Amino acid sequence: MIKKYIIKKEMNVEFRNNTSLFLITPTMCVLIIVFPILSENRFRIDNDLFLIVELLFLIMFTTLFSIRNPLNEQQLIKELNFASINKTDYFYSKTISELVIFYPQVMALLILFSGFTNTSLNSSLIYICLSVLFFCVNAIMVNLFLQFFTSFNSRFVQFTLIVPIYIGFAILIAPLWLGVNQEISSIYLVMYLGITLVIYAFTNFYLRSTK
Amino acid sequence: MSLFFRSKNLTLGYGNQLVIRNLNISLELSKNYEITGRNGSGKTTLIMCISNNFIGNDFNSNIERNSNSVMEIGSIPSLIPKLSLIDNIEYFLHKENIDKKNILNILKKYELDSFLDDQIEDFSSGMVKRSEIAIADLKNPDVLCIDEPKVYLDENGIGLLNDLLKKRSTEGNSSILSSQENSSLLTSIERSINLND
Numbered sequence: 001m002i003k004k005y006i007i008k009k010e011m012n013v014e015f016r017n018n019t020s021l022f023l024i025t026p027t028m029c030v031l032i033i034v035f036p037i038l039s040e041n042r043f044r045i046d047n048d049l050f051l052i053v054e055l056l057f058l059i060m061f062t063t064l065f066s067i068r069n070p071l072n073e074q075q076l077i078k079e080l081n082f083a084s085i086n087k088t089d090y091f092y093s094k095t096i097s098e099l100v101i102f103y104p105q106v107m108a109l110l111i112l113f114s115g116f117t118n119t120s121l122n123s124s125l126i127y128i129c130l131s132v133l134f135f136c137v138n139a140i141m142v143n144l145f146l147q148f149f150t151s152f153n154s155r156f157v158q159f160t161l162i163v164p165i166y167i168g169f170a171i172l173i174a175p176l177w178l179g180v181n182q183e184i185s186s187i188y189l190v191m192y193l194g195i196t197l198v199i200y201a202f203t204n205f206y207l208r209s210t211k
Numbered sequence: 212m213s214l215f216f217r218s219k220n221l222t223l224g225y226g227n228q229l230v231i232r233n234l235n236i237s238l239e240l241s242k243n244y245e246i247t248g249r250n251g252s253g254k255t256t257l258i259m260c261i262s263n264n265f266i267g268n269d270f271n272s273n274i275e276r277n278s279n280s281v282m283e284i285g286s287i288p289s290l291i292p293k294l295s296l297i298d299n300i301e302y303f304l305h306k307e308n309i310d311k312k313n314i315l316n317i318l319k320k321y322e323l324d325s326f327l328d329d330q331i332e333d334f335s336s337g338m339v340k341r342s343e344i345a346i347a348d349l350k351n352p353d354v355l356c357i358d359e360p361k362v363y364l365d366e367n368g369i370g371l372l373n374d375l376l377k378k379r380s381t382e383g384n385s386s387i388l389s390s391q392e393n394s395s396l397l398t399s400i401e402r403s404i405n406l407n408d
Contacts, residue, residue: 008302009302013294
């Protein structure tokens with residue numbers, strides 16, 4: 001199901017594609033550095049504001065990442081047929097490669113934001129890492145699924161469709177980051193895992209049922 | 212007689228616009244076919260449908276196809292522009308365990324051996340087409356569909372394509388070419404599908 005050569009190809013393309021890693025990441029870093037100074041004129045922001053803004057940055061960064069290089073349906077079908085790859089293998093391998101590219105960037109972004117604002121989340125590092133991992137997997141799968149089965153006219157349409165879904169995923173993270181007690185945090189994490197499994201099952205079913 | 216594609220009353224189009232109406236075709240393995248027609252007659256659409264690359268509206272036409280390997284060299288290149296030629300070859304030939312020596316020999320034949328590490332986006336259209344033909348030569352699919360075979364190719368390139376098509380015929384593989392008029396590249400044509408009719 002997960003093919004090494006597809007992951008290798010996706011990583012190579014990403015590395016040579018200067019619109020993603022080399023453009024989005026520095027832009028977001030600049031925003032992170034400038035934001036606290038603009039908002040409160042100092043390198044320290046309130047805890048309540050911090051959580052909201054960190055979630056906003058996460059949504060913004062994920063959206064920028066998702067719309068950076070939209071798939072062309074015709075081109076994709078040609079490529080897959082030319083290489084004798086089935087859609088299911090491509091979907092899962094692409095999901096893994098996107099996760100490998102995206103997850104470290106998101107973690108770096110969150111750490112940078114926390115560092116530059118001298119503020120931190122009230123949750124353990126494991127919970128933060130796991131919640132962001134679930135968020136990334138869900139966001140990547142939903143984005144790929146929409147791109148596989150919908151022909152977007154423009155990036156704006158893609159943006160409009162994707163952002164509300166990402167907001168939904170981000171809302172689930174909020175209680176974890178707010179620092180609720182361990183039992184409730186675990187319940188939220190299991191719930192997030194459940195949502196990830198449902199999305200995985202749905203995409204799997206849809207990919208296998210379409211020709 | 213083993214068919215790799217069959218359709219009765221094949222109707223294809225984009226949205227509600229019809230491009231091909233009620234076409235009956237049965238294509239057999241190890242035979243060559245040619246598709247001719249004027250601009251807009253549906254040559255590319257038909258070749259994309261045969262090679263399973265069509266994403267328009269097929270109006271629920273009854274299409275039967277076998278699991279033979281079909282490869283299309285079309286007007287839009289299939290190669291990945293951001294990858295080098297060798298990376299593209301490795302990616303597209305991942306299933307076939309082809310010896311590196313053999314790959315280099317074929318690339319030498321197509322005069323591409325000195326561009327191994329160059330990115331496809333830096334290639335000219337003719338070079339991209341040559342690269343795709345070289346990959347088709349290495350992959351040796353059961354059915355090879357080429358849309359406008361002579362476009363972008365120089366005399367030498369057309370000669371190489373001619374050699375490949377002859378080799379495929381002797382090996383018992385099928386080739387399907389589409390062009391505005393008879394391209395004279397195929398020696399024995401089973402059927403010429405004229406879309407002007």
